[in-house]
Amino acid sequence: MIRTLLLLLLTLLIAVIASLHLGVHVYGPATVWQALFGGAESSSEIIVRTLRLPRTLNAVLTGAALSLSGLFMQAVTRNPLAEPGLLGVNAGAAFAVAFGLVLLGAVSIAGIGLLAIGGALAAAALVFGLSGALGPAAGPTGILLVGVTVTAMLASLTQLVLLIDETALETLLFWLSGGFADRPLPLLSIGVGALAIAFTGAAALSTSIDALQLDDQSASGIGVDVARTRLSALTLAALLSAGAVAMSGPVAFLGLIAPHITRRLMAARPGFLALSLLAMLTGAIIAVLADILARLIVAPGEAPIGAVLAFVGVPFLIHLLRAKRLRGVGV
Amino acid sequence: MKTGPLPIAALLVILAGGLVVATGLGSSFIGPSRVAAALLGNGSRTDEIIVWTLRLPRVALATLAGMALGLSGAILQRALRNPMAAPSILGVTDGAALGVVTFLWFFSDDANVLTVSIHWQPLAAVAGAFAFAFLVGLLTVADRARNDPVRLILYGIALAALAKACVTLMMIVGPVYRASQALQWITGSVNAAHWMDVGVVAAGLALSVPVLILMRLPLRQIVLDRQTAITTGLQVNRHRIGLLVLSVMLTALAISQVGAISFVGLIAPHAARLFHGQFRSGYLLGSALIGGILVLAADTFARTIASPLELPAGAVTALIGAPLFLLLILRRQVRNG
Numbered sequence: 001m002i003r004t005l006l007l008l009l010l011t012l013l014i015a016v017i018a019s020l021h022l023g024v025h026v027y028g029p030a031t032v033w034q035a036l037f038g039g040a041e042s043s044s045e046i047i048v049r050t051l052r053l054p055r056t057l058n059a060v061l062t063g064a065a066l067s068l069s070g071l072f073m074q075a076v077t078r079n080p081l082a083e084p085g086l087l088g089v090n091a092g093a094a095f096a097v098a099f100g101l102v103l104l105g106a107v108s109i110a111g112i113g114l115l116a117i118g119g120a121l122a123a124a125a126l127v128f129g130l131s132g133a134l135g136p137a138a139g140p141t142g143i144l145l146v147g148v149t150v151t152a153m154l155a156s157l158t159q160l161v162l163l164i165d166e167t168a169l170e171t172l173l174f175w176l177s178g179g180f181a182d183r184p185l186p187l188l189s190i191g192v193g194a195l196a197i198a199f200t201g202a203a204a205l206s207t208s209i210d211a212l213q214l215d216d217q218s219a220s221g222i223g224v225d226v227a228r229t230r231l232s233a234l235t236l237a238a239l240l241s242a243g244a245v246a247m248s249g250p251v252a253f254l255g256l257i258a259p260h261i262t263r264r265l266m267a268a269r270p271g272f273l274a275l276s277l278l279a280m281l282t283g284a285i286i287a288v289l290a291d292i293l294a295r296l297i298v299a300p301g302e303a304p305i306g307a308v309l310a311f312v313g314v315p316f317l318i319h320l321l322r323a324k325r326l327r328g329v330g331v
Numbered sequence: 332m333k334t335g336p337l338p339i340a341a342l343l344v345i346l347a348g349g350l351v352v353a354t355g356l357g358s359s360f361i362g363p364s365r366v367a368a369a370l371l372g373n374g375s376r377t378d379e380i381i382v383w384t385l386r387l388p389r390v391a392l393a394t395l396a397g398m399a400l401g402l403s404g405a406i407l408q409r410a411l412r413n414p415m416a417a418p419s420i421l422g423v424t425d426g427a428a429l430g431v432v433t434f435l436w437f438f439s440d441d442a443n444v445l446t447v448s449i450h451w452q453p454l455a456a457v458a459g460a461f462a463f464a465f466l467v468g469l470l471t472v473a474d475r476a477r478n479d480p481v482r483l484i485l486y487g488i489a490l491a492a493l494a495k496a497c498v499t500l501m502m503i504v505g506p507v508y509r510a511s512q513a514l515q516w517i518t519g520s521v522n523a524a525h526w527m528d529v530g531v532v533a534a535g536l537a538l539s540v541p542v543l544i545l546m547r548l549p550l551r552q553i554v555l556d557r558q559t560a561i562t563t564g565l566q567v568n569r570h571r572i573g574l575l576v577l578s579v580m581l582t583a584l585a586i587s588q589v590g591a592i593s594f595v596g597l598i599a600p601h602a603a604r605l606f607h608g609q610f611r612s613g614y615l616l617g618s619a620l621i622g623g624i625l626v627l628a629a630d631t632f633a634r635t636i637a638s639p640l641e642l643p644a645g646a647v648t649a650l651i652g653a654p655l656f657l658l659l660i661l662r663r664q665v666r667n668g
Contacts, residue, residue, distance in 0.1 A: 141481050148488050153653035156646035163642050301503045310496035317489045
C-alpha cells in the first residue's frame, strides 16, 4: 500500500513535470524553472506560467475528482460500468450550466458551481432512480442503457438552449467539448472544495462501503444503513463530477478506467479509504498524461481530451463488457 | 390488436396533410389551398417556384429519409428479434459520419477543394456504416452472452463513442472548410436539399420493396426462436444477414442525405406495433409511414421554432425518442421480472 502510494506520487510528479515541458514548443528545464520560481518575463516563461501550469493543475484536480466519483459509484452500486460520463451525470451538470448561462445570465464562479452541482444531482437522481425501478434483474448493463439515453436527451436539450443565444454558443461549445486548457483559474477552487468534502466523506463512509462489498443483506446484518450509505456516496459522486464539469466541461471515460486500474495495481484489496486515495492519484496521472497526448497527437492543433480518452476508454469498456464476471467489482 | 387497411389509410392521410402544411410553413407562409394549387400545377408563379424548388425538395427528403429509417428499424428489430435494436444505437450512424469525414479528408487537396465529385459522399457514408455494423456484429458474435439482446446495443454504444472520437480528431486535423462541411452534415439537417438527393433516397426505398416482397416469408419465420425457425425450413443465418444488410443500407442511405437523425428507427416500429399487428404485411409499411411523419414533423419544428435559426432535426428526434426508449427499457424489465 505505502509502496504503491509512493510509486503513484512519483509517477504523478514526473507526469506533471513532463506536462510543463512538452507541447507544441518543448521547453528546457531551465525555462520551466525560471518560469515557476524566477519571475523572468520572456514569452516562453509566461507561456509556461500562465498556460501550462494552470492546465496541468486543472488536469490533476479534474482527474482526481472524476476518478473518485467513478470509484464511489462503482463501489456502492457494485457495478463496474458505473461512471459519471456514461451515466448522464456529466451531461446533467453541463445542461444545467448551459441553461443557467443562457437563460438566467448567471456568470459568477459560484453560480456555475451551484448550477453544475444541481444539474449533476438531478441527473444522478434520475438515472439511479430509473435503474432502481429496473430492479436487480437488469444487471450491471441496464443502468448503462438508462445513462446513455439520458445523456442523449440532455445533450439535445443543451443544443436547444444553445440555439437561443448564439454568443453563448461560441463560448459554451468550447467549454462543452471538455478539456483542461484555458479554463478560468478561480474555477479550480470548486474542484478543490468538492475533492475535500468528498474525501472527508470517503473517510466517514469507508467502513460502511467496505461492508457493502458483500451484499445488501449481510451489510445491513452487521448494522450498516445500506440505503443511507448508498445515497450519501452517490451524492458525493455527483458533487465530484459537478466539480469536474465546472472546471473542465464534461469528460467521459476517465471515471470508468481510473478506478479499475487502481484496483489492479494492488495484489491485496485495500480498504475503501486507501483505495480512494490511490484512485485520486491514478485519475490525476491519467488526466495529465491524456492532456499531454492531446497536445502532441495533432500538433500544432489540439485534440479534445474526450477524444483522447475515448481511444483508451472504449477498448477498456469493451474489455469490461466481455469480462467473465461483470457482476461484482472485486476483480 | 386492430388490423386491416384502416390505420395505413389514416397514416397516409396524416402524411399527405403534413406534407402540405410543412410545405406552406417557412419564411413566407403559404396557405394549404395555395400549396395544393401549386402542387397540382395551377397556382401562381411565385408560389410554384417557392413550393417546387425551395420547399418541396426539403420536405420530400425529410419524409423519404424518415421512411427509410422507420423501415430500417422495423427490419432490424425483426431480424434480430430485439425490440430495442435501432440503427442509430448500433453505431451505424456514427460509422457513417466517420465515413463522410474520411471521405472529405481523403479527397480534399491543399486548397480545400474536393478532388472528386461530392456525389460520392453517400457512398462513403454507406461504407462507414457497414464497416461499423460489421464490427458491432463481430463483437456480439464473439461474446459469450450473445443471446442477451442488450449486448449488441452495448457494443454499439462503445463503438459509436470510438467513431465519434475519430470524427472529432479528423475534423481538427482536416482543413477548416471541410470541417464545417462535415459538421453541417453530422448535426443532421435537411437544408440545402436538392431533387437529386431526394432521388437517391427514393431509389433506395424503391429497390428495397421487391427485396422485401421476396423475403416476406422469411420475415415472418424469423420472429420464431432459432430452433423453431430452422424447423420451418428457414436458413436463419443467411436470411438474418440479408435483412441486416438491407437495414444498414437503408439507414446509411437516409443519413447520408439528412445527417445523423437518431431514435426514429427505434420508435417508428414500436408506434406501428401499437395499432397494427406486427404479423400483418402492412406493419413494415406502417413503420415506414410513421418514420416519414416523425422526421417531417421534427424537421418542420426544427426550422420554424426559432426561425431564422435552425435546430438540427436530430436534436428534436432525440428529445422525443430518448424518453420513449427509457419507457421501453422499463417495460421490458417489468415484463421479464
